[in-house]
Amino acid sequence: MKKVAIGIDIGGTKTAIGIVDREGHIIARDSIATPSHGDAKKYVVELSKIIKRLINSVKLSGREIEVLGIGIGAPNGNYYKGTIEQANNLSFKGVVPFVKLFKKVFPEFKNIILTNDANAATIGEMIYGNAKGMKNFIMYTLGTGVGCGLVVNGELVYGHDGFAGECGHNILIPEGRLCACGGKGHLEAYCSASGIKRTAFEIMVRDNAKNSLLSNKSFQELDSKIIFEAAKKGDKVALETFEQTGKWLGIALANSVHHTSPEAIFLFGGPVEAGDYIFKPTIKSMEENLLPVFRNKIKVLPSKLKMSDVAIVGASALVWKEITN
């Protein structure tokens, strides 16, 4: 009998579901559209049908599994209360008690746990990834936004109200770029995928760089992957974009190190695929901005989790973590 955990990722448009083993392999997966009708009860009932079907499909294929619980990752997910609260990009309004709703349709599962997506990814790294055995580390996820999870003394930091780890909204440049949340100068406005694009345009504007490989892309078209490809071809704007992004990210990492003094910081997400182009300037800047007592000690590493799997795998990790505690 193979022990498995269900991972659910509730995204703005899609809800992904997977059955995950202790090694982090997804042995079955499915997805549905996250509804726009705002009726959480109805949505959970729909979801439960898909989950039951998925479990049965695995069993019918001859594999014996024991489901240990359900982990849910969602924007503005609150670990303590099991709620999703005021999530901008979901249709459910106010404070929705998702764990309670899930417990109604799955009374047989003792472990049903919810947290936000970046926290789930962080626990994924701890359970399945490169942070195995680490007691103190930080994970930064660079994507549409910048997410963050902190682990202290072997536990994810949820804080007093369950919302800790929102370092993407730390002020990097006072009165700087507008952030998607409405704030100004946040890390996310500089080091998310779209932040990187903004930097590339900033540099093109400054240098009037009409010969850059990036200069034939619209503001909508350009993304961090195109910038990476241009950097590989030696494009000056693209290279400087990564240099500058690393400088900013390094400051943010140094500030986080000063808070919790981790053993390692893991980076995850699209822009991280650029490898040395982003890691080298980030590490250089972090080291320069660290108090000497922290220098040459903190590892900055890529996440071991796969981009395509992290949402499901991270959510499922919540179950294994809960069982270990």
Place this chain on the structure above:
Amino acid sequence: MKKVAIGIDIGGTKTAIGIVDREGHIIARDSIATPSHGDAKKYVVELSKIIKRLINSVKLSGREIEVLGIGIGAPNGNYYKGTIEQANNLSFKGVVPFVKLFKKVFPEFKNIILTNDANAATIGEMIYGNAKGMKNFIMYTLGTGVGCGLVVNGELVYGHDGFAGECGHNILIPEGRLCACGGKGHLEAYCSASGIKRTAFEIMVRDNAKNSLLSNKSFQELDSKIIFEAAKKGDKVALETFEQTGKWLGIALANSVHHTSPEAIFLFGGPVEAGDYIFKPTIKSMEENLLPVFRNKIKVLPSKLKMSDVAIVGASALVWKEITN
């Protein structure tokens, strides 16, 4: 038999020693010059004589006490290793194993604990002060420098190497003012006592404010107390100095909240004596810079610890904390 703990504060010029009861009252105290000879062994032997004399003096006065241990607060103190490492303003060079040296002269004490001064103050707040019963809080100490201690899940965050909580050296303004540590743009360069003085001069320079009450003080003379007195008299430069300091400090507090989501943040130190002049703009700026999910939740409060006692009392709190664990 009254249970007590010894608190020792190793400062750049003075070493203060106190016998402290469970309520945080210092029932006896003494001090010696911190030596410049750099011989840690000799210094600890000297210290041990004073401590023994102090214990005897209390006993001779007819009070029966049981000493439970020794807590030591020192710059660059490492909790895990019991060492002081590369402390700039002490004569002891390299990595000095203070706890080991103390255990030799006090084999009867099981609990001999060392950490840095800001961490000691933070535990002081938790044991004796306004943070009693809080599981998640942060303390900022504003003095010659800016110190910081973070408590997560009821435990002080020491981090992987024992040096966590150096938020005074977080980058507030990239490429900004020179910090005492040699870095640039650190919080400490803006919100320490001398940072506040620098702000006052910056404003006087900008406005050519020769009629300000602060304009007859030299750069050496001016301090946050004088600025406070001038603010009470309505001096524009002094008032704007506190406004601006609060704006900066509020950004730093918001960034810390985004990390660990505390129930409260305590402020301690000379500049904090300015009360509303510093608290009001700090809270306003923090709220403005917080992600909405954290707004109107985090208490920003003055420390309950006395300025004159905090070093000894904080250090002694390490012993009570250790016994509780």
